[in-house]
């Protein structure tokens with residue numbers, strides 16, 4: 001079935017009690033045992049499993065083309081559970097332009113328990129190849145990346161990882177399975193902050209991992225999840241399923257709006273650089289065309305001057321709301337470096353935009369005022 005159909009049907013819960021079309025929400029934390037001590041429906045305690053969580057996992061695995069998925073209380077919990085499945089002495093390679101929190105959790109927490117990490121620029125495949133070691137277990141990339149919208153070639157990263165006996169994981173939060181499915185290019189794991197486009201309305205905090213194959217790694221990650229407990233609430237899963245049903249439609253509108261915004265910024269005299277993979281001048285444009293069916297709703301740009309000048313532009317925005325995060329119906333604007341912590345590699349004059357679902361004409365008018 002096509003993506004639009006899967007988005008509506010792949011997580012369906014058959015409701016035996018009332019035949020409801022919208023799925024029921026199972027709030028119970030505990031489930032009844034049979035007289036012989038079994039759990040006939042497979043549920044016993046909701047840290048281990050819950051029908052709404054499993055429905056969301058089925059839905060996301062369907063969309064990404066994976067055998068199985070696990071949902072977590074946030075994208076960060078998903079990242080931590082995956083990395084937690086590796087151990088002291090294992091080596092991980094991360095691309096230099098990944099989500100700030102991913103770099104932080106790896107550097108500040110996992111290095112403390114003996115995990116080795118290297119951070120390299122994946123736009124150079126030679127740099128990645130040189131970083132591989134005999135004990136490299138995982139290569140972690142993000143494309144498009146945050147916040148510079150860099151594109152890396154999924155297939156070449158997967159092949160370098162596999163040649164070295166490592167797994168390849170991609171943070172697919174920015175693209176979503178509506179635009180890019182890394183598992184189809186051979187990746188082993190896809191990670192999501194479902195807080196963003198999958199939820200789609202800025203009202204859900206949720207994360208997920210999708211695995212190409214069920215197997216040993218899935219069981220190790222599931223064990224981390226059950227033991228450490230970063231599981232989502234049934235209501236968050238329910239909201240995310242409702243969001244995903246409209247994901248393919250929303251992504252088309254986000255892409256259309258972002259393309260208009262990027263073209264406008266690219267031609268604006270008060271903008272010195274625009275980062276959007278849909279622009280033919282973007283260094284990753286050809287790669288993006290090969291592996292994505294649309295270029296997404298995220299745009300970043302740089303203005304003359306430094307942090308003060310960028311903050312002034314952000315302050316003059318009206319329709320664009322000043323907030324972090326992305327992927328919701330409202331367009332958001334943020335000065336990214338001051339959102340991240342000291343030591344960030346984000347340029348001080350960079351502004352990041354999440355293009356919402358407003359009419360592009362109104363967004364362009366607002367940006368024109370902000371830049372004046």
Ligand SMILES: *Cc1c(COP(=O)(O)O)cnc(C)c1O
Pocket residue numbers: 074075076077099101142146171173174192193194195196205206207
């Ligand atoms: C937000 C985000 C995360 C972290 O997800 P949370 O749900 O906030 O924990 C990870 N990666 C990317 C690309 C993100 O945008």
